[in-house]
Amino acid sequence: MSISVRIPTPLRTLTGGKDEVDAEGETVGKVIENLEGNYPGLKARLCDELGGVLRHVNIYVGEEDIRSMEELETSLRDGDEISIVPAIAGGL
């Protein structure tokens, strides 16, 4: 099952500059594990030490926030698109 993951600018240093990568997994959590295997360090930018999504990171499946679904247990379908939206403060 192939899932497309959009990588925001602040995390592209971990994906070799790629703004979109493919990943495998039946749930959002499994996709993150798959991403970590291919792009070490990415999981730590998304999840805390207890495994939950960091409070300042938002993950969407299509247009839906996984917080309004089943968080990391949110099921995925082949072809789903995941977007990662971290908090950024710049503007100066």
Add this chain to the structure above:
Amino acid sequence: MRGPRRPRVLVIGLGGLGSPAALAIARSRPIHLTLVDDDSVDESNLHRQILFESSDVGRPKVEVAAERLKDAARREGHRISVQSIASRFLPANAAELAAESTILLEGSDNFATKFLAADTARLLDKPVVQAGSVRWYGWSLSTIPKHTACLRCVFEDIPRGVPETCASAGVVGPVVGVLGAIQAWSALRILRGDYEDAGQLIHYDGSRSRLTKRVIQRRTDCPLCLTDAPSLDRSQYI
């Protein structure tokens, strides 16, 4: 006889977001702007902070901006009033600075000020338009307190450690300019009573020329949405 009172926009920060946003608003209509920024113009600002020129280096931003914004409005055939506050937006002065405002427009470069602006808007029940930008990417969110999702519905609290700011990662002038223009557009829509885009998180990815809008649901456990009287205690913003 006096006409209806002009809308009053509190502009928090006159950097890469606040400069283009304030300019667009000043040129659009008669209005009152209160500008809050404690910084002076630096040469490194000039490529993106479009209110300032090299001859302004060293002068307080709020002072220069007031001149430029009044000139810009005059050239459009209307007058604006501007109040310059050479200070940071802080827990100690936030409520007072925002009390007379119709809307808050926050374009600061740090999370503490962003959450303080969100909390102040909730406390005073005023709309707030916020944004952030780093490198090629940025976001904007307009909030109508008690009616739409707020900053704490989206990002919850001040991130610790990891997240980047433009100071650490850099910012692309045209990208932050787009976000500032979006803020102005959002604020002007709200001022005319059009709330359609409030509660939508707008992302702009300048590296792909992609603009995305997502409707954000109010978080049922959002501490800011659940209270009528948020504390602005400084310990929350450290």
